[in-house]
Amino acid sequence: MDGSVKLDEVVMRFGDFTAIEPTTLAIESGEFFSFLGPSGCGKTTLLNIVSGFLTPSEGQVLIGGEPMAGVPVNRRPTAMIFQNLALFPLMTVFENIEFGLEVRGVDKRTRREASERLLSLVALEGSGPKLVTELSGGQKQRIAIARALAVEPRVLLLDEPLSALDLKLRQHMRAELKAIQRKTGITFIYITHDQGEALTMSDRVAVMSAGRIQQVADPMTLYRSPSTGFVASFVGENNRLEAKVIDRQGERVRVDAGLLGELPGRAGAQAPLGNGQAAALYIRPEHLRPVTQGASGPQLEVDIVSVQFEGASLMLQTRLVASAELLRVQLGSELAKRASTGSFQPGERIILGYDPDDAVVLPDDGSPRLDEETGEVVETTAGTAGAVQPSGGADVRSA
Amino acid sequence: MFAQLKARFGGPLAMAMLTLLGMWLIVMVTLPQLQMIDYSLRPNLLPAEVGGPKDGWTLDNYVTLFNNDIHRGIFFKTLWSSILVTVLTLIVSYPLAYYLAKVATPRQAALCLLMLIVPFWINEILRTYSWFIILAFRGPLNEILLALGLIERPIRFLNGDAGVMVGMVYAYILFMVFPLYNAIESLDDNQIRAARDLGAGTLRTHRRIVIPHAKPGIATGSIMTFMLAAGSYAVPALLGSPGSRWFTQIIYNWFFEGGNWNQGAAYAFLLLVLCIGFMSLVMKFFKVGLGDIAK
């Protein structure tokens, strides 16, 4: 059973608006593949193209190696789990699950056996005769999964299926979804704007922005080696420092970070970084750590603005002394302990260091990135180097 | 209901509104009906005999219908024809309502609704009469069919029930389309998409998803159409032939030509019973309550 999905130069236009820019992508059979991106970036559109609800303006979709052009929704080897689940409210749980089999002319007894089996797969034995309106949110979720699996799809398409659930249930369902995927070996294509979901469940993730796939990689690579500024800011938290490339030797890059002076970093994957090019240095909060004056390696002098205790870690909001830019620092539990003995108080001046391997340098390619304060996508125009004055940065010492 | 109105409008105003409503129901609806029933149970007497020894309650007027083969035939023919009109109207309206609710863009839907409604700005008699012209023996429809070579000689559309059917379906289509449209419109698009995604074709999607959801709308539209059809006077009078008389025409004759109001009242009451009977049957069949229909 080949559940591979290929997108071949797929483009989707609505009138003048291009929702999906030319996209080529191969999803392997049995893979848990996620599309991750902010609202409106075209995730649902892409899913609808795979399921057949939309016909791409250009390019083609292949499922199991077969071109899907002209194959209507009800003939495709896919099944969809809708964001609002779309269970049939006038039918019982049994009837819901068996609907797809009824359509295929499966006899009543075989249907009932199949639905009993699926109910035990989703751990809801015995609720078959109930009306779906009598179920709780999490139970409905499972029935939707069972209903989709009943037709034995080669590819299961999930459009933010957990977004309606509360946090606890959502985390529980993540594990459950992943387990079901392993057990069945079906290709899962999962859509979400929640990076936690994408990173914990997926074999590979495609990060999307404005109709374009920014990077396709396994979660670890995505986190460690983002290939564009957008991915660096959207996946996990990142501090961004604007800079100019001084020189590059293999992986290692030296940049001129304006008022901060010269800083070392690691070149992002396949990033073309010529000398003198406008770039950005991305350092994650957990990769920054306090160092003593005169220690080797890069040094950044900051004032602590505020401190947030988060149980296992300590989150510091700091301001760079040289450029007044904000920098977020996450201290692990060992260091966090020191806060209880009077260290790391607001107003304190400390020196931060980092391992150059942990700081990724990416060309400032004008790709859209997330504004860290509003969480919205902003277009950065290429070449506007120089420190961006963070809002509300009046007086450094006022804290 | 009083509590709700009181909360919104205050005690005195709520009281006044309910009193007016009650008055209207009693004076305009209940009392006339009761008087009709009273009429129907009395013999048709000369004015001088009213209140005399011959006056008194009797079922004679009802028995008339069962003894008169022609009238009984017309009564049942009216029943069957009205059911047929209802079914035909449903068949025509369902695709239209589905198109309006789920397929058409808002612009197309607005245009289509306008085209449906505009003819209803014209008086029912004129609208019906236009069908009389269209369907006439030497009318445009026959001319077109002849010109297209589809028929050899003109058809007498108005000779029998066909003309009445066409006229009624046309006259009452809106009463079916709107309840259907409301019902289908409220169906979540994803339900239809989910059914298709699970492999259902168009027919099954309608049979298992759309129609069950639209049941209350179908019931409402059917009841309205049936009542209007059974109680219609103008359409059968204009488009029917002498051989296709409607029960309303018999009632009319009793009242205004036979001068026998008592007999007319009995017939009218029977028609009312027929309509209420049909309504209860439909509601039972579709498993909907009065509340669903009033929505």
Ligand SMILES: Nc1ncnc2c1ncn2[C@@H]1O[C@H](COP(=O)(O)OP(=O)(O)OP(=O)(O)O)[C@@H](O)[C@H]1O
């Ligand atoms: N039928 C349509 N006609 C016109 N524009 C559309 C249509 N469907 C989607 N779009 C546009 O395409 C873009 C992508 O939409 P899509 O629904 O795929 O976003 P999404 O990534 O799923 O977002 P969300 O996370 O909010 O669901 C949006 O800007 C949307 O307005």
Ligand SMILES: [Mg+2]
């Ligand atoms: Mg979406």
